[in-house]
Amino acid sequence: MGMATGKGGTDRLSSLQALLEEAGIDVLAITPGTTCFYLTGVWLLGSRLTLFLVPRRGQPAWVVPRLEASRVAEGGAGSPPVFAYADGEDPAGAVAAALESVAASLGGTPRVAAMEERVARLFEWRAVASALPAAEWRAADPLLAKLRARKDAAEIAAMRKAVDLVETALAHASRCVSPGWREDQIATEVEKALRQLGTHSPFGVHVASGPRSAVPHAETADRVLEPGDLVWIDVGASVDGYASDITRTFLLPPEGRETEEYATRREIYAVCYRAQAAARQAARPGVRAGDVDAAARRVIEAAGYGEFFTHRTGHGLGLDVHEAPDIAPGSDTVLEPGMVFTIEPGIYVPGIGGVRIEDDILITEGGSRSLTRFQRWLAPGPAPDDGEGGPVGGDGGA
């Protein structure tokens, strides 16, 4: 409640207003979602028009359906005025009144307005745009990515706990990863463990085995695990709204002699393992995100599997499961301390199977640290050399 930082609060609002001033944006219209929660501490539904209008200086204003008026008034965003409308009533009046309040802070009608292009929906944009017909529109996404990408201590503590919880659940369910178990039974074991820990996976529990593991976003099915299978589990946990995200791949021992397909599975596992380590070692402050992607891609391409690595190396993590920074080819975001993102190269060979190894990485002052500590090599035989003599970047390593 009130002014608490860590869940909304005036510090984050001030930082945002400084960025708006710098960018020459008069008003930012925030719609329900994680940025709204980040700034105000309130989770809102979006089926009725809901806006948090932030001018570059002065008091923000809410536009909310009447039934949410008391909830936003008690949120952590200070006491901005609340303009409510009733069900069945056109919200245009409330939008106009809220914009007038914002204009009073600015000393005039906003001329440059912004919304989150990846979050705001067309009806929300039209509601504001029709009230500001002369406004020039900007995308607020880059500015908000900048605001949210560097996590503070409370955010990092929540994410660390989310990582610990998912690792506990995964360890519990690992004993089921053997021939005869079905994918959905394994997923249920993971879900049960998460539930007992008081959390859940914000994006579901994905288990894919055998040929199905070659589909990067496969959904859990009822396939029964067989000897020699590749099996991956992709799951997260959630603490105070913050996500963790982990993938581990298991290579089950073969029945009888190794086939040629099995040898390929072992090979792509080892290549992916080395690629993942290379990307972790590349991650440190001052490095471009694209260079972290390139570090993983180089290992996989050199081994001749480049065409089977069909996605980026990773994505930022926080209140959203996918947020900034993007660890993708050509991404020129410069890594800074406090950024948290996944490193998850994958190799998917149709008919043979797929491997993905995913950790959550924190950029520190001196290098980087993997919040994920779960064993990465879950295949028969010793792990290949991952080139990690010691701590990454001198900062404690994995």
Add this chain to the structure above:
Amino acid sequence: MGMATGKGGTDRLSSLQALLEEAGIDVLAITPGTTCFYLTGVWLLGSRLTLFLVPRRGQPAWVVPRLEASRVAEGGAGSPPVFAYADGEDPAGAVAAALESVAASLGGTPRVAAMEERVARLFEWRAVASALPAAEWRAADPLLAKLRARKDAAEIAAMRKAVDLVETALAHASRCVSPGWREDQIATEVEKALRQLGTHSPFGVHVASGPRSAVPHAETADRVLEPGDLVWIDVGASVDGYASDITRTFLLPPEGRETEEYATRREIYAVCYRAQAAARQAARPGVRAGDVDAAARRVIEAAGYGEFFTHRTGHGLGLDVHEAPDIAPGSDTVLEPGMVFTIEPGIYVPGIGGVRIEDDILITEGGSRSLTRFQRWLAPGPAPDDGEGGPVGGDGGA
């Protein structure tokens, strides 16, 4: 897989194309979400640009990130061509190629284009709009509401099961609704029961008690229940993607003599109970949705509590927890057999408490039927007369 109806399939696509033809819309750009699932049988994430382009005649086309290409190709939408782009690559090329494929079906570049204004985000719209700079834009929402509002037998069966599951979980947890229990403990009991039934609540489990119950969208907290409290539980279940949504309010017996506040709680409970029954009795084919809202509102206003009924009477239910039809003041949607929606009037008196009673209603050929059968009167003493002598609309009633 293939052409199955019930999860995507060509029947729904044909119905959609007939509506597009009628509306003069050349191409509809569908973004990830429930309409996409309804038409294609595939659940997709939306963090990377993803489009399902449906021309008013001929073959649709997909624009997808490369890692989703195999998944959409195996979906239930027939075999539309898939235009994929790699992470780190501008998707504009894939969008242009997909629009060319659609233009070939139409015999020319689309001139009238549509998106779902309540679903499509600004970046998705800009991606299509910049490839079709001369297009006139329409909102696809009314047309898709029409397509999706009348549920078929498979959809109704899924929703009926989702109602049964949530009622079982609620019955299990009801025994905990007594003084000394905390709201979050009750919510955990409901969640555990849902989990054991193989489902979850698509919108969380909301328990609010005492003065907190006067906030219609209150989140569960750690308040301990006291004698004389109003306590409501709002929860759903999910079956094959379809939601149920139920609210029940409990009035706990007072300790010692009845206070004036307690008498008010009993009164608003009885008024809400009668209002809910009146709305159910008003629901039948040919009636306007606004008249169902008015039936509930009239009872509450006549009792002098109109200002404390701060939301609409209900909302459509299906793949989305909030969809068409809107049971709100002035809504002129005419009810048709197969429509499913909630009826959930509420009265929220600050400092005293709130009551909401919510059922899921199916419009039948002859009237309506409540899919929800859970006891509605959960207060001390006999239920007031709800004016229901027998079945609603002669069709089996509650």
